Amino acid sequence: xxxxxxxxxxxxxxxxxxxxxxxxxxxxxxxxxxxxxxxxxxxxxxxxxxxxxxxxxxxxxxxxxxxxxxxxxxxxxxxxxxxxxxxxxxxxxxxxxxxxxxxxxxxxxxxxxxxxxxxxxxxxxxxxxxxxxxxxxxxxxxxxxxxxxxxxxxxxxxxxxxxxxxxxxxxxxxxxxxxxxxxxxxxxxxxxxxxxxxxxxxxxxxxxxxxxxxxxxxxxxxxxxxxxxxxxxxxxxxxxxxxxxxxxxxxxxxxxxxxxxxxxxxxxxxxxxxxxxxxxxxxxxxxxxxxxxxxxxxxxxxxxxxxxxxxxxxxxxxxxxxxxxxxxxxxxxxxxxxxxxxxxxxxxxxxxxxxxxxxxxxxx
Numbered sequence: 037x038x039x040x041x042x043x044x045x046x047x048x049x050x051x052x053x054x055x056x057x058x059x060x061x062x063x064x065x066x067x068x069x070x071x072x073x074x075x076x077x078x079x080x081x082x083x084x085x086x087x088x089x090x091x092x093x094x095x096x097x098x099x100x101x102x103x104x105x106x107x108x109x110x111x112x113x114x115x116x117x118x119x120x121x122x123x124x125x126x127x128x129x130x131x132x133x134x135x136x137x138x139x140x141x142x143x144x145x146x147x148x149x150x151x152x153x154x155x156x157x158x159x160x161x162x163x164x165x166x167x168x169x170x171x172x173x174x175x176x177x178x179x180x181x182x183x184x185x186x187x188x189x190x191x192x193x194x195x196x197x198x199x200x201x202x203x204x205x206x207x208x209x210x211x212x213x214x215x216x217x218x219x220x221x222x223x224x225x226x227x228x229x230x231x232x233x234x235x236x237x238x239x240x241x242x243x244x245x246x247x248x249x250x251x252x253x254x255x256x257x258x259x260x261x262x263x264x265x266x267x268x269x270x271x272x273x274x275x276x277x278x279x280x281x282x283x284x285x286x287x288x289x290x291x292x293x294x295x296x297x298x299x300x301x302x303x304x305x306x307x308x309x310x311x312x313x314x315x316x317x318x319x320x321x322x323x324x325x326x327x328x329x330x331x332x333x334x335x336x337x338x339x340x341x342x343x344x345x346x347x348x349x350x351x352x353x354x355x356x357x358x359x360x361x362x363x364x365x366x367x368x369x370x371x372x373x374x375x376x377x378x379x380x381x382x383x384x385x386x387x388x389x390x391x392x393x394x395x396x397x398x399x400x
Contacts, residue, residue, distance in 0.1 A: 039257060040131045041263035042394065043138075044074025044248040045355040050212045050343045053148040054242040059093065063144045063244050064105035070140065070246030071107065077190045080136035081137045084108035086115040087123030091155040106142040119143075120245060120351025121380035121390040125270045127249055128392075137254035143348035144244035152240065152346070156384070157325060161277075172315070172384070175279060176237070178227035179293035179385035180318035182284035184231065189321045195222045197317045198235060206340025207367040210356075212241060212342065236317045243345030245352045262397070265360040268375070271296030279385060287326040290381070290389040294327050297377070297391040307393070309333040309360060309370055310377040311353035312342055319386065323379075336360070336368045350380020353393055361396040 046069035048062055049052070055219050057065070071078055090098050099106075099115050114130075116122045120143025127141045153171040160166040183189060201218045217235060225235030255261060275291035276283050310327075312335050314320040320339075324330060337356040340349060357376035359365040365373075374396040383386045 037384060037394070038132050038134060039252045040072050040128045040267045040320050041250050041252070042247055042267065042358050043076065043235055043263050044070050044072070046070035046073055047210055047265065047300065047343065047352050047355050048244040050210060050241050052212065052239065054146060059146050060101060060105040061103055062146070062242070063142060065248050066144070066244040067105065067107040067140060067142050070248050074248035076138065076248060078107050078109075080188060081111050081138055083112040083114070083127070083130060083139040085123045085127035085130070085139060085141045086113065087118075087120030087141070087351060088115060088144065088172050089117050091158070092145050092150050092152065092347055094150050099215070102144070107140045110235070112136075118382040118388055119380040120348045120389060121270060121354055121378060122382075123388060124247060124351060124354055124392055125272055128267050128270050130153040131251045134251070137251045139249045140370040141247045141249060141351065142244070143351040145347040146242040146340055147240040147346050148242050153335040159384075161251060171382075172204045173223070173232070173237075174229050175384040176316050176318070176326055177232045178279055178282050180231050180316060181282050182346060183322040184317055186285035189318065191223065193321060194236060195219050197221045197320055201320070201339060201341045201380060203278045204336055204368060205341035208338045208342045209366055210256040210342065211338050214341070229344055232316055232318070238340035239343045240346055241344050243343050243352065245348050245355050247351065247354060247358070250344060253275060258275045264397070265394040266397060267356045267392060268395040269297040269299070269301030269390065271298070272388070273298065274383070277384070277387065286387055287322060287386070289374055290323060290386060291326055293389040293391050297393050301375070301393040301395075305375045305395070307332055307375050307377045309336055309357075311335050311356050311379060312339055313349050313353060313380045315381070333370060336370050337365070338368070349359060350378065350390060352379040354379065354394070356392045357392070361381060361394050
C-alpha cells in the first residue's frame with residue numbers, strides 16, 4: 037500500500053451556535069481554509085470525501101446542497117454518514133489504492149439547528165426502545181453504569197478528569213474557551229440520566245473540519261509541497277446494536293479498531309498523545325483502561341470540551357493530531373510529539389469506533 041500524507045488542515049471557529057452563517061457558508065469557509073493551508077486550488081482535486089449526517093443536517097441527501105461548497109463541484113465525491121473520521125479512513129484507502137492522488141476530506145454539523153435527542157430516538161428499534169425514549173443520553177448513561185461496575189471508576193476520578201479536560205480546553209484558541217469549573221461545581225451538577233451529570237457531559241458545538249490528502253505519487257510530481265504528516269495507520273469497527281451489559285462494558289469495537297490501526301502503524305514509535313472523542317467523562321475513563329493509555333497524554337487540545345460538532349468531532353481531532361506532529365498546536369502543543377492518534381465514536385453507547393494515527397514527517 038502506498039503512503040498517504042496530509043497537506044493541509046482547517047477547522048471552523050468554535051461556537052455553541054453559528055447563527056451568523058448558513059451551513060453551506062460554514063462548510064465553504066472551512067474547505068477553503070484547508071485548501072489554502074495546503075497551498076492547492078480546488079480545481080486540482082481529483083476526489084472529495086464527506087462525513088455528514090442527513091438527519092443532523094436537517095435535510096434529506098444533504099450532499100446535494102453541500103457538495104459544491106465542500107469543494108466537490110464537478111469532482112468525484114463519496115460520503116459516509118457515521119463520522120468525519122470514518123470519512124478520513126475511506127479517503128485514505130482510496131488514495132492508497134493508487135486510483136486517486138489529491139483529495140479533500142470534509143465534515144460538518146450544526147447541532148444547534150437540530151433536536152439531537154429526537155434524531156437519536158428515531159434510530160432506535162421502533163417497536164420497543166423508541167417508545168421508551170431511548171436516545172444518546174440514556175444509552176450513554178447505560179454505558180456509564182456498565183463501565184463503573186466493570187472498572188471501579190470513582191466519583192473523584194470523574195471530577196478530576198472533567199476539570200483537567202476543561203483546563204486544557206481553556207488554553208486552546210481553536211476551542212470555545214469556556215471557563216473552568218471547580219471540583220465542587222462538577223460534583224454538584226444536575227443528574228441528566230443516572231449516573232451522568234450535566235457536568236459529566238460535553239456540550240455540542242457547531243463546526244466543521246477539513247483535511248487535504250495527497251498520495252506519494254502526487255508528492256513526487258510536486259516537490260514544492262511539503263506534507264504536514266503521514267497517515268501511519270487507520271482502523272475501525274462496529275459492535276452489536278444490542279445494549280446488554282457485555283456489549284456496554286466490553287468496548288470490543290474500540291479495542292478492535294485500536295488494534296487494527298496500531299498493527300498498520302507498526303511498533304516503531306508508541307503514541308505521544310491520543311485525541312479521544314468522549315461524549316461523557318465515563319467514556320474517557322473507560323477508554324484509558326481498555327486501551328492501556330494510562331501513561332499517554334489524553335486530548336491535549338481539550339477534546340470535546342474545546343469543540344464537539346458531533347458528526348465532525350472525530351475529524352476535528354484529526355486536525356488537532358496533525359497540528360501536534362507538525363508543531364502548530366499553539367498553547368496546547370506537546371513538545372516533541374512524533375506520533376499522534378485521533379479517535380471518533382458513533383452510534384449508541386460507542387457502538388462504532390475509529391482511530392487514525394499520524395506520524396511526524398522525517399522522524400520514522
